[in-house]
Amino acid sequence: MMMKPEDCYVAVGADVLTEAFVAADKVPNHSRSMQGARMLDKPFAEWAPRLFAERSCKPLALYVHVPFCRHRCLFCPFYQNRSNDTFSAWYADLLMRHLELVEDALGKGSACRPVDAVFFGGGTPSDLNAPDLARVLRRLKSLFAISDETEVTIEGRIRDFTPDKVKAWRDAGANRFSLGIQSTDEALRRRLGRLAGREEMLKVLGSLADSGAVLIVDLIFGLPGQTPELLREDLRFLAEETRIDGLDLYELIQFPNSPLTKAVESGRLGAPLGRAERARMFGAAHEALAGYGFEHFTPQHWRRGSRERSVYNRLAKSNADILPIGSSAGGNLSRVSMMMERNIDTYAEKINEGIIPARCLAPTAPMSDEERFKTRLAEAAERCELPPLSRWPQQAHAWAAPLLENWMEVGLIKSPVDQDGAFALTVAGAYWIKIIQRMLMACLTPMHAESSNGYPGGHRGGAHGHPGGGHPQGNRPAGSGAGVGQHSSHAGTRG
Template sequence: MTAEDLEPHFARLGGDPVRDAFTARRAVMPWRTRRPLPAEEVEATWARLVRDHRPAGPDAPRLAYVHVPFCANHCLFCGFYRNAYTPQGASAYTDLLLAEIEREADAPAMQAQPVDAVYLGGGTPSALSADELSRLIATIRRTLPLALDCEITIEGRIIHFDAGKVDACLEAGANRISIGVQSFDTKVRRRQGRRAGKEEAIAFIEALRDRDRAAIVIDLLFGLPGQTEEVWREDLAIAAAIAPDGVDLYGLNLIPGTPLHRAASAGKFPDAPTLADLGGFYRMGADFLGRQGWEQISNSHWRRTPRERNIYNLRIKEGVDCLAYGSGGGGNLGRYSYAVAPDLQTYADGVRAGKKPIEGMRVSDSLQPLRNAITSGIENGRLHIGDIAALAPGEDVAGRLAPLLDQWRTAGLVELAGDVMTLTTAGRFWYSNLIFAFDAVLCPGAPAPAAGGPPFLQTPHKKRELS
């Protein structure tokens, strides 16, 4: 690429890099260059994969993702809400989910190698009853070939995640609990549809911590309506005082279709933070946790103790195999990524018919290992140019990247030492722009994603019961 070709990826010089290095953040979706598989080929392709697919190597890590698509209420900022929780619906769904997991458990692809991490996400997995959670985790442990030190994470919310449910998860084998706190400030929480106030949130996390039986991780979100710098400082201080094993810091993303996005579009969010504001919040959080001695292990994640490993979230960025279960879940086997039907009735009909209810599959090209290495390295904040060059034999990777890396170094986004690129705090905030630029430079001519994204992400929210 010429200097003129690289210029759109250059950062602004002379300003505050964490606040204004770029005018917008680039979206980098995992399916961005994967070709949709024709619908008529999906069933046969899946049958072949579960019979013949094997991991890339004898020590290749593997993951499993289990989706629980229910929430007690729809938080205004959330783009993952799909189904309102009811006891009857959750009970019927749990039975279907267990049937799906058990039916394919003995398939060669599922038993090929140990699973290093299992993630129960949603939705809100903790919306299930204590018995349902216990049965689900026990089935996973009984049927999947879990590694001896497998990380088993369950996402939860403060409301409805009572002591009985927590203990059921721990006794069944969960060893990592992730709680979406977002903010401790009562006004900010209530404004987003969160029912628990500050004191209740603090007491809940402290009770989890004091059990001392699992890694406890809390998510904090910056840029929420009413969340001033003062509120954000207090959120950080409270989180550090509680002393969980890990903490995630995420910037608010106004996802189209969410209640908060609609409110902002209607002018009901006058104090919406600018992109520069979000950069300032991120730096404030990174600096605070650094002073507290926390270790940053990804762009959004810090840990206080070695008990927090964050295996699933780190490995998924590497593009490793991921077995997926449950309505709305997504997985990956080799070159193929797949999505389980997000519509509850479609999912139920498929499981009852004895089929894997896959709604869409995509296949990657030969450059996917290179993209995975770039994404993983930038997510970790440290990328070896020599390592990615080895995935592009015959290409002058270092030479093509040199003008771009040098410009980013001057702009304050990266530091360079030999062939190692290390992200600064500003570089970590703008990580998606860096990935986007690497893609453009090293993977030119790659097939563009279909307009609107994959079909399984276009399904509207469903709020119906299973029949």
């Protein structure tokens, strides 16, 4: 679908929260496109060290991907490999070897840039054994300039956070835990294959809060069988009975052929909620969270107090460097995108041969105004804003000014405080922000709107709700589909 600016107008008088963009599902997803790019055929060690050193004043994050899960969650299209009793030591050994190769490539340069954030995402990083994840984290600390100020996040599931793991990972330097809870309603959780009940949640969340780490949980809205009342009760429970510092609220998106879609089609699950119901739930959740003293921090994220900084999430949406480690990890150095081999067996083979198996895509042209604006737009969106008109590409000014007027009139954005001010998103604007981003980029670069150009993608954030494009239910650039390796044969326990 080609987008024109006039397609982006919202009818005055429409319910802006539920009806702003009725054709939203047809808006092209621009997140994968990169104009004028070519595959790099040189090994990582030949091109990365110079670029890494040249960018010494830019923010830097390390992303470690753990593409293993105990079982496949019904709603998740990003499941890759099943974990078993032996995967942890095996995969941690591979990560250690991967880091050795990074050290060989970067030499002393690795410690020359301060690291702003480290993120263990998945998959399910918390499924790693206590000593295995701890030794990988310690190795990262010995190799890179990671300080007490660096945000170090481990993502995972309730049942994995046993006291020995929490202690080992805190001792090794983790200071932020992010848990994919999805819902606190026990019946709904059971239908999704999540077995931990509220009592267990309280115990685990209590011990994580006692550890002194920043504590974040993810919820999904729009699940089959979920009502506005159930979501309200989730929020009450988490706000009043736990000491969480932050909460992500992700909208369910149904992918064709996903286990969820199949369960709905076979009648095992009721239909997920429609767009208007989901939008209303988002609005009601926002109101409830404000009532509990949470600040709307990014479009999908609320925080209580200032301990939660969401450093990694913000960096992943900016032009910071993200160094990827592990099978399927995605990242970038400057404008060179990287994705590590997705097939776990091939990844292991290459790493054991002493090769960093990265697919890298480099730009062939200087950064265009549109590309620059795309980053600016993403960074502003993370602050719940749209950039001031003066920061839009010149070619867009003629159509952007009246469009922004329309969006102010209908209540998607607020008037800036001065001529050079940003436009703050309203609650409706925050709900529609991903569609707004896609529409604007499709209007700016229509020729490229539906082409992926082979962008390597890769996971830049965890499947339980974070960055690089969001939750699996969101718009993360990577897809699933890595091969299932030798660690796929044992049934896992459910969390």
